[in-house]
Amino acid sequence: MAVEPKTDPALRAAVDLARDALVGIAEPGTVGEHLEMVMDGERLATHYFSFVGAGYLGWRWAVSIARAPRQKVATVCETDLVPGAGSVLSPTWLPYAERLAPGDLGPGDVLPYRADDPLLEQGFEASGDEDVDQMAFWELGLGRPRVLSREGRVEAAERWYDGSHGPTAEVAQQATEHCTTCGFFLPMPGALRAVFGVCANAWSPSDGTVVSLDHGCGAHSETDAGDGQPARHERHGSPIVDELAIDVLT
Incomplete structure (x- = not known):
């Protein structure tokens, strides 16, 4: 079980040092109040400040500071703008091949080659299906280097x-x-x-x-609507007539 490092008094007292480091690199007026200090390791901590500005809801300024052994003052390591718990983030980046979904491919589009596709295997390897294997052996060398794997x-x-x-x-x-x-x-x-x-x-x-095999539809070769099936125009009942606008003659 990891032991949390003890709070370093010199690092805790370096709030103004951390703020001054941010003021030198941030846009004017975007550094807000001090939020907290987190000990990241022995003689290493991060001060967090609120971000004041549009477009980065929930984000925070982070200033990493450290203290060398037997040194009395802290030193700024780096400054960052980092997301908080409720920040709006962009979706996790995915490679092009993983972003595509069935139906996305259009005319002229080409999928990237996947040499280790688990759905395929070498055409000269036995797949476990006798019919598939015979077909693969027959096509060997005729432009089909890979066939479907069992998966x-x-x-x-x-x-x-x-x-x-x-x-x-x-x-x-x-x-x-x-x-x-x-x-x-x-x-x-x-x-x-x-x-x-x-x-x-x-x-x-x-x-x-x-x-x-257990799919089906109304176009089955052996089914028939039969004589008792009403015509399509008869299924909706008698037409509705507006008797207030016209006279109905019987």
Whole structure:
């Protein structure tokens, strides 16, 4: 357990020394009242002053001072403007590759190359999926140096299954049949074929996208609205007529 350093009387008494150091570098009128002194180590402390000015709400001036062994007076080390507990701060900086989100990429944009992407592995390494491995071996040397790793397949499967083309989508919840029995369903080869396929129905909102076997929509090849289904213009009831403006003739 760390032991807090004892308060140094010479450093505590150096409030005016710390303020004078700030006045020499700060804009006039921005150094406010003395807030506190914090011992940072043996014979090392920081005096804090309030910042008076617009644009830095909650920020504080900080002046680090120190005292050499057997020295009676303090010496200024550095001055800073530092954020306080309630300060407004900019978001934590992230590299360009980590700031991008799905959907951000536009025409002409290029993602940075990630040599250590955990979602990919070398095409000549066994992935644990026989179909994927055979495809990778066949393509070796034909412009596909890396293939999806097991982690990459799992992440993609979870994203697709929980997305708008999985079983929890609103259109799937209201569908009477699943994609697995639809004639427009194209099974997906490889490890994901047991869960996913591709929709090839131009009338479906999922046309050309990956769908789960338990997804569904109203464009299923084997469903029919039936004779009892009212026409679209009949579903809203009889038209409302303003009888005060016109005469209704029967």
